[in-house]
Amino acid sequence: MNLEELRNQIDQVDQDIIQLLEKRMTIVQKISEVKEAQGHNILDSTREQEVLNRAQQAIKTPAYQETILQTYQDIMKNSREYQSKARLK
């Protein structure tokens, strides 16, 4: 397969990832509202460790573990930053 064909494959996967990230953020928005109403902190380290453990179990290719887990840490960091900004509005 040539470079263009491979990049076309990435473009399609990216569309799927974006849809799933939007779906995840819609849930983060709802969680943000519930936590603010109930006076919870934005950061829940125990929950984040559970998310990372579940991701670690789900990754089938050992060589991709580190990269995907770092991506997950980034997703949750950005999720917290979104929630911090939402509280200021």
Ligand SMILES: C=C(O[C@@H]1C=C(C(=O)O)C=C[C@H]1O)C(=O)O
């Ligand atoms: C979304 C939440 O807020 C934070 C972000 C998380 C995430 O993006 O998965 C998990 C835990 C919290 O640190 C939550 O509390 O569930």
